[in-house]
Amino acid sequence: MVASALSFSLMGVCVKQVGGRIPAAEVVLVRALVSVVLSWLLVRRAGISPWGQRRGLLVLRGAIGSVALLCVYIALTELPLASATVLQYLYPTFTALLAWLVLGEPIGRRVLLAVLLGWTGVLLVARPDQLLGPAVLIAVAGAFCTALAYVSVRSLARSEHPLVIVFYFPLVAVPLSLPLVLLNPVWPTPVELLWLLGVGVFTQMGQVFLTSSLVALPAARATAISYVQVAFAGVWGWLLFGELVDGWTVAGAALVLAATLISLSPGSAGDR
Numbered sequence: 001m002v003a004s005a006l007s008f009s010l011m012g013v014c015v016k017q018v019g020g021r022i023p024a025a026e027v028v029l030v031r032a033l034v035s036v037v038l039s040w041l042l043v044r045r046a047g048i049s050p051w052g053q054r055r056g057l058l059v060l061r062g063a064i065g066s067v068a069l070l071c072v073y074i075a076l077t078e079l080p081l082a083s084a085t086v087l088q089y090l091y092p093t094f095t096a097l098l099a100w101l102v103l104g105e106p107i108g109r110r111v112l113l114a115v116l117l118g119w120t121g122v123l124l125v126a127r128p129d130q131l132l133g134p135a136v137l138i139a140v141a142g143a144f145c146t147a148l149a150y151v152s153v154r155s156l157a158r159s160e161h162p163l164v165i166v167f168y169f170p171l172v173a174v175p176l177s178l179p180l181v182l183l184n185p186v187w188p189t190p191v192e193l194l195w196l197l198g199v200g201v202f203t204q205m206g207q208v209f210l211t212s213s214l215v216a217l218p219a220a221r222a223t224a225i226s227y228v229q230v231a232f233a234g235v236w237g238w239l240l241f242g243e244l245v246d247g248w249t250v251a252g253a254a255l256v257l258a259a260t261l262i263s264l265s266p267g268s269a270g271d272r
Contacts, residue, residue: 034200
């Protein structure tokens with residue numbers, strides 16, 4: 001899950017580099033095209049059927065994930081990298097609640113504490129009262145759709161290979177995003193094309209690591225660990241985009257780190 005968080009933070013850097021000119025739907029399409037090729041190769045290499053058993057739920061997971069991805073890319077374009085990332089991290093709370101309601105996964109004391117600490121860290125870093133506007137609402141919508149997608153992955157893990165779940169995501173995203181791209185196509189420059197390829201590669205890596213972790217861990221605990229992406233985003237925003245890291249960000253990152261350590265502690269597995 002930590003490797004997934006690092007990959008997704010690098011994906012955010014790539015999106016930020018092209019977001020000023022390339023529409024979010026086009027970023028989603030290029031990402032999906034790259035990922036569908038990589039996913040197909042991984043599935044073939046593993047020697048498994050790519051079509052799965054619960055195809056309806058696989059398609060639904062792909063559709064929900066596509067909407068979440070579009071919202072995330074728009075937020076990354078409109079907001080500072082760290083702010084967009086921490087607003088996206090409303091999703092662990094949504095995930096824990098949905099996993100409890102839909103999958104019957106209990107929320108243990110340590111996991112609940114990790115979620116609460118991470119949520120407090122998100123609020124300290126994001127300070128949404130200073131970021132009110134459509135972009136924030138889009139980021140929140142993306143967080144909720146992300147939670148729905150993660151819970152569906154947890155359900156699919158009972159019958160599907162992780163690589164099949166990963167394969168369906170871009171497979172569905174391509175036809176969903178293509179009509180939006182045709183409404184406002186923008187031809188990327190060679191440099192922008194490299195950044196777009198980076199979006200596809202890092203997102204693919206993040207999805208593979210993410211899906212494997214959700215197969216092995218309860219949804220609430222896995223997403224609590226992923227809070228570490230907030231710290232990664234703060235570092236990249238400071239190093240690459242000159243986004244200042246103030247005391248609020250440091251305090252929030254410390255709480256996020258505490259949440260990650262608590263969720264990884266030996267007692268948390270038996271305290272679910």
